[in-house]
Amino acid sequence: MLNRLSPQSPDKIIGLMQQFRADPRTDKIDLGVGVYRDAEGRTPVMRAVKAAEETLWRTQDSKGYVGIEGDPAFLDAIRTLVLGEAVPAGRVAAVATPGGTGAVRQALELVRLADRKARVFIPAPSWPNHAAIVNFLGLGEVAYRYYDAGAHALDISGLLADLETTGPGDVVILHGCCHNPTGAELTPADWAAIAEILGRTGALPLVDLAYLGFGAGLEADAAGLRLLAGALPEMLVSVSCSKNFGLYRERVGAVLALTPDETARELVRGNLSNLNRQNFAFPPDHGARVVTAILGNAELRADWAAELETMRSRIETLRRTLADRLRETSGSDRFAFLAGQKGLFSLIGATPDQVAAMRETHGVYVVGDGRINLAGLSETNIPKVAEAMLAAGL
Numbered sequence: 001m002l003n004r005l006s007p008q009s010p011d012k013i014i015g016l017m018q019q020f021r022a023d024p025r026t027d028k029i030d031l032g033v034g035v036y037r038d039a040e041g042r043t044p045v046m047r048a049v050k051a052a053e054e055t056l057w058r059t060q061d062s063k064g065y066v067g068i069e070g071d072p073a074f075l076d077a078i079r080t081l082v083l084g085e086a087v088p089a090g091r092v093a094a095v096a097t098p099g100g101t102g103a104v105r106q107a108l109e110l111v112r113l114a115d116r117k118a119r120v121f122i123p124a125p126s127w128p129n130h131a132a133i134v135n136f137l138g139l140g141e142v143a144y145r146y147y148d149a150g151a152h153a154l155d156i157s158g159l160l161a162d163l164e165t166t167g168p169g170d171v172v173i174l175h176g177c178c179h180n181p182t183g184a185e186l187t188p189a190d191w192a193a194i195a196e197i198l199g200r201t202g203a204l205p206l207v208d209l210a211y212l213g214f215g216a217g218l219e220a221d222a223a224g225l226r227l228l229a230g231a232l233p234e235m236l237v238s239v240s241c242s243k244n245f246g247l248y249r250e251r252v253g254a255v256l257a258l259t260p261d262e263t264a265r266e267l268v269r270g271n272l273s274n275l276n277r278q279n280f281a282f283p284p285d286h287g288a289r290v291v292t293a294i295l296g297n298a299e300l301r302a303d304w305a306a307e308l309e310t311m312r313s314r315i316e317t318l319r320r321t322l323a324d325r326l327r328e329t330s331g332s333d334r335f336a337f338l339a340g341q342k343g344l345f346s347l348i349g350a351t352p353d354q355v356a357a358m359r360e361t362h363g364v365y366v367v368g369d370g371r372i373n374l375a376g377l378s379e380t381n382i383p384k385v386a387e388a389m390l391a392a393g394l
């Protein structure tokens, strides 16, 4: 039986991580994998997480199962963090999932339960797992214009024109903030224009929110999706707590489904619950409980928000420092876009050959599409990264 399987292509970023580990050069620089790093190159356990885990360890007296949908207190905390006061709680169905990937998967499985022929509009480019999951589930994949690679900027007129072609059987994936891989953000006016179009065409937005707090701040990063939530009858949000709580390996995430009313909410909740039961029964609990403890305690929450803000502003400083260095060494402004973009990632516009040259000659590891993780930079390695980029002909 198992010999009938066909080989799967390995994940490119995981392959790059392995290659980086095997590289003996001591001054190699990893701008590949999408995790936050501090000035020492570490991905730390956040202070509030440590404190909440300590209390949890002391007070938790059972590891018995929790509900299929996850802990209701976690779901309430995430709903409030993400949606704020934008919609009444009675319109939102929610389930906990294993990370943001689990949330995207459950959200798209929900779509498939509703309509096996649904088409899913995916920004070009996007996180590769979007298309991978859509295809795995047998849904239709349609790319919509998002990024103008030549201008290193959002292609808003292309985006709006493509979304005009959507209809009631369609889903539109949007990145809530910190677009992966481009770092090109939608402005509030862009979100309003998207809300107006989707309100007219009847397409369902699926907002993937994996970097809340990494762009312009916790409230500002949620503003776009809250605007959609206030304007539309239905919306799906896939939430990840991997980056903003630093809980990557604990697999903490949730699907929030905005519905027109409480009757619809119950129908959706029952379907999400059933999907959890089919796929893994009970979602992981430890990390979700840590998040709940942090968000429910004023002191822990303030400390978490402060540490997240430090991470956010570090990325902003690194963006500016790299852009400045490139301006000085190239004598041109062509890398100014790096400073204005948001979140962990930008596309530096490198061809696969240029990516290989940066790796081989300078030990600077960049994803094949030219995506860099800005958090892999530091005050000390920025000159070398700039030199590698210019030496590769960028």
Ligand code: PMP
Pocket: 034, 098, 099, 100, 101, 102, 104, 127, 175, 180, 208, 209, 210, 240, 241, 242, 248, 252, 253
């Ligand atoms: N969506 C996007 C856009 C992402 O970049 C990521 C993380 N790479 C995720 C979802 C999911 O993250 P996780 O499953 O680790 O929570």
